[in-house]
Amino acid sequence: MQDAGALLRIAYEAMKELEIDVLEVLSRCNISEDVLNDKDLRTPNHAQPHFWQVLEDISQDPNIGISLGERMPVFTGQVLQYLFLSSPTFGSGWERATKYIRLISDAASVSISTDANVARLSVNLDGVTEDANRHLNDSLVIGAFKFCQYVTEGEFKATKIAFAHPSPKDITAYSNAFTCPIEFSAADNYIYFDANLLERPSSHAEPELFALHDQLASRKVAKLELQDLVYKVRTVIAQQLESGVVTLESIATELDMKPRMLRAKLAEIDYNFNQILADFRCELSKKLLANTNESIDQIVYLTGFSEPSTFYRAFKRWMQVTPIEYRRSRLASCKTKG
Structure with missing residues (x-):
């Protein structure tokens, strides 16, 4: 299983903002800085645990997933972004995203369910269950949250965030990152929000472009x-x-x-x-x-x-x-x- 190179590129930008020794991180992960310019780059998903362990070791940040996620640029410039923006509604955008999610990662799993007035976005990487990969879960949830805000022009608000990994001893970083209630040891990574947002029309909706992007x-x-x-x-x-x-x-x-x-x-x-x-x-x-x-x-x-x-x-x-x-x-x- 592989992940889109775009994920590594946005992580690269966030590492630079955090003033992490990017070259040392890439070197320890056997990645050449030159490959970041390869638009067709795909990186092995099984390398994720090593990547995040290297990041924690070099940054000495026990919450590097949160820190990096907060500084990562929004996932844009990809066909999924255009598909979202040209979709009739926020909900239909997610319907298409779940169909083409492997463009981001072969291991990614995304779904939306609703219960009364509450919608739940599940964002996960299949097979990633180790507690040591807490950082990956953290950055994944923050990335999805920021993308939702971007495509709704800031209207998206989470009512609760749930993480699949156990709670760390100090959850200050999580409380600072999210203003809503936070849950740990959930069945999956979830972002809860008002189900009415699924019907929010996109200001960039364009049927012909939507068909082309599809x-x-x-x-x-x-x-x-x-x-x-x-x-x-x-x-x-x-x-x-x-x-x-x-x-x-x-x-x-x-x-x-x-x-x-x-x-x-x-x-x-x-x-x-x-x-x-x-x-x-x-x-x-x-x-x-x-x-x-x-x-x-x-x-x-x-x-x-x-x-x-x-x-x-x-x-x-x-x-x-x-x-x-x-x-x-x-x-x-x-x-x-x-």
């Missing part, structure tokens, strides 16, 4: 589903690599697809099987050379090459240096840093 969101989700296929192909490659026989046909069989269909779906997003296989082998080779003491012969086997000469030629083509030269340069670089 189509655009649908295409983006379809593209993400195709990109999921690339991840599945790489996963099967990893499983089959040591056998030395990895082909489009063998991958297609494992994925229960016809080779022609697999080739066509990859082509839809400008991928081809040979390039995916070469990129995977290159990445694996670099990791094994830089981070292990495995012999070249063993690396040849682990990367699925039939003989060392084939591996040498491929690696030289990828990196413009031989495997031995690459290992020496990485070793020298580590010694210099040390």
